[in-house]
Amino acid sequence: MEHATTSVPALELRGLTKRYDDGFLALEGFDMTVPAGEFFGLLGPNGAGKTTLISAVCNLIRTTGGEIRIFGRDHRVAEARRLIGLAEQDINLDRFLDVEETLLYHGGYYGMSRAHAKRRAAEMMEIMDLSGKAKTRAPKLSGGMRRRLLIARALMHEPPLLILDEPTAGVDFELRLDLWQYIRRLHGEGTTVLLTTHYLEEAEELCNEIALIRGGRLLARDSADGLRAHYGVETLADVYVKAMAAAA
């Protein structure tokens, strides 16, 4: 597969602010750019604002202020939404649908024709080793299969920006390695990946660039090597501890 290159950033956040109805300020004037083609990691403790940031990008929360652009387009327009694939942290699969239906309906929501969606669903089930479970409803799948289906659904409409919110949380080591391999391949084919994870080795293994956030603020961003050099420590774990302690 050959792809044209693009110099427009995959994701641009300018002054992004989110204050929830209960007054909690999750993000304040947050600026960040993810270049197209990047494998970008977002690290931070629980409550740092990672999921809020992702939800804002994907139109799942109402932002308080700021601007979000997806490949140069306002994130609220249909053209921008079509460019994002999201696999959320929680397994939010439709309990009434089987594996194939989950993918076909998702394709429909994203404007794919029935024939195109059928072909793509078969391809995704093959890649994610779900073909044998095509007619099995989501609640009957094992935890690992559900996680794979979630990622297959996010990729169904072939988005150039893939957002993975803790995709390997709670999955066994073997599946984690399989997912790493597949996500790496996608990135190799040109997909921009935004990954949040609590596993530092996962971020180090996969990401070209890592951003550390806490309390809705960006603390640092660089490659793993750059972060280690900046903080003068040996490991990414030490970087994390030092950065979070300084921000506390």
Place this chain on the structure above:
Amino acid sequence: MSAIDPASAEATAPTGSLADRHRGLIALSGREVNRVLKLWQQTIAAPVVSSFLFILVFGLSLGSRISGVEGVDYDVFIVPGLVTMAMVQAAYSNNSSSVFQARFDRYINDVLASPMKSWEVNLGLSLGGAVRALLIAIALVLLALPVVSVPVEHPLELVLAVFLALVLFSSLGVIVGVYAQSWDHASFVQNIVIVPLSFLGGTFYSVDTLPSPWQEISHVNPLFFVINAVRYGFLGVSDVSVWLSLGVMAALAAVMVAWSSWLFSTGRKLKA
């Protein structure tokens, strides 16, 4: 590293015919109807059986002991009201439970993140209840026909009444599904509001037979107008002008549609 050009990803953007441009709406409606059909024992069979039992018990057993109402045999008189009651309950409960479940399990996010327009999401979520209600109504009339002979005196008014009832209660179901914080909230509206108002709206009797002030009080019950409009369509009899009933239903349906449209266009209660 060469990145995917978003222009190539936009190749999936639907263009062309009306159906092509609204594939999201078609998919979401299909999902809602699929859910109804998959759960047919619960969504179709159960309400049809319980309403048909009313026709058998109240119509055939007790009907012979009750003189006709407004010149219509009692077993025939109650059928339109029972069909209406089954329809509005189905339209409401289907949509309130489907939307609440989608919010509770958070798979509604797959729809909210998609490029669908807010009106498409609103309409797509509403259609499941409307289809379920229509299937129940058709099944109930077909089952009732061999037992009681129910005419269709005014088909145009009947179609209008059914359409407005479906819009009104499908939208109400979606609204409650969006606001509900627990299953109890959704079932509260059904059990404490819709069912009692259906019984008090003249399903089993003509409100004209009630003494004052109950007759006047009945006129503030929206279900009174819905039942009377449907009854007029079937039997040609009604306690009030059918056009008044249709007018009240149209006004209420407009309010519900406006309310649900506002929820989906602003994201209120759907998005934190």
